[in-house]
Amino acid sequence: MVSVLDAKHFRDEAAAYKWVEARVWPNGRVCPHCGSVDKSGPLKGKSTRIGVYKCYEKECRKPFTVKVGTIFEDSHIKLHIWLQAMFLLASSKKGISSNQLARTLGVTLKSAWFLSHRIREAMRDTSAPPFGGNFGGVEADETLQGVDSRRAPDPEANPPGPYHFNRVLTLIDRDTGAARSFVLTEFTTEEVQRILNENVAKEAYLLTDEAPQYKRPGKLQTFHGTTNHSDGEYVKADAPWVHTNTVEGYYSIFKRGMKGVYQHCGRAHLHRYTAEFDFRYSNRAKLGVDDVTRFAKIVEGVKGKRLTYRSVDREEQAEA
Numbered sequence: 273m274v275s276v277l278d279a280k281h282f283r284d285e286a287a288a289y290k291w292v293e294a295r296v297w298p299n300g301r302v303c304p305h306c307g308s309v310d311k312s313g314p315l316k317g318k319s320t321r322i323g324v325y326k327c328y329e330k331e332c333r334k335p336f337t338v339k340v341g342t343i344f345e346d347s348h349i350k351l352h353i354w355l356q357a358m359f360l361l362a363s364s365k366k367g368i369s370s371n372q373l374a375r376t377l378g379v380t381l382k383s384a385w386f387l388s389h390r391i392r393e394a395m396r397d398t399s400a401p402p403f404g405g406n407f408g409g410v411e412a413d414e415t416l417q418g419v420d421s422r423r424a425p426d427p428e429a430n431p432p433g434p435y436h437f438n439r440v441l442t443l444i445d446r447d448t449g450a451a452r453s454f455v456l457t458e459f460t461t462e463e464v465q466r467i468l469n470e471n472v473a474k475e476a477y478l479l480t481d482e483a484p485q486y487k488r489p490g491k492l493q494t495f496h497g498t499t500n501h502s503d504g505e506y507v508k509a510d511a512p513w514v515h516t517n518t519v520e521g522y523y524s525i526f527k528r529g530m531k532g533v534y535q536h537c538g539r540a541h542l543h544r545y546t547a548e549f550d551f552r553y554s555n556r557a558k559l560g561v562d563d564v565t566r567f568a569k570i571v572e573g574v575k576g577k578r579l580t581y582r583s584v585d586r587e588e589q590a591e592a
């Protein structure tokens with residue numbers, strides 16, 4: 273049987289460079305130093321590495337590769353291994369642990385961990401339009417995920433309660449089927465309002481449960497439909513489109529992945545995992561996106577997302 277991973281760009285380093293170049297430079301080769309387009313050529317010489325170009329612009333004349341200014345920068349991992357890792361993360365519905373990734377790719381656990389965090393960065397949606405434009409429906413809901421390191425429970429003085437967990441708020445655009453999640457600092461009206469201001473069109477129909485934090489923000493939308501979950505109401509009988517079942521469905525996938533694969537995730541990195549689940553959900557098979565297309569979309573997202581080991585490490589320190 274032919275495997276997707278038999279493709280040349282997953283096996284051969286030069287082919288991997290060509291494949292990535294075609295996606296990072298769809299409109300011509302861009303020099304990352306001076307911004308010139310198609311004014312460069314392969315750097316010639318005996319010991320030249322794969323994929324090195326030299327800028328012909330007079331004031332510049334600098335060498336560069338497609339890795340400069342992307343998540344691949346400063347990585348000693350081969351590009352075709354990166355592509356394998358990206359395909360695995362794109363196609364595993366519940367995610368893939370660093371341990372599994374290290375075993376499958378034959379890299380160290382530390383490399384696998386860093387690789388997957390950088391790939392999550394490439395999955396992060398940075399240019400997306402607001403949800404619910406053109407009077408579309410937007411579902412909003414929150415879930416608890418993992419202990420909040422800022423206020424871990426003290427079993428004697430302070431038994432665990434909702435307050436001790438991280439809270440993730442997720443928006444679903446009913447028209448496009450896309451998801452966008454946020455790790456909340458506090459679950460307050462103000463924070464909900466800020467997220468809606470930045471991500472939801474004013475004309476959107478907002479659909480939530482009856483949590484009081486949605487009340488005031490909901491009044492600023494064209495329409496705010498609520499279901500009363502504490503009364504066992506999940507769909508309004510007289511308005512069947514008023515429900516948050518889509519976002520509940522998203523959480524069931526998210527929860528399965530976080531419990532089964534990423535159980536050790538701390539607060540400092542939680543936003544990277546939500547970006548990963550958002551990405552796969554927003555590009556899921558039901559929306560007509562297959563594994564290969566989803567994988568190619570990650571590669572298109574590598575630009576301008578440098579993430580140094582030190583910055584990831586600093587998040588870790590901040591949490592500890």
Ligand SMILES: [Zn+2]
Pocket residue numbers: 303304305306307308327328329332333334
């Ligand atoms: Zn240049």
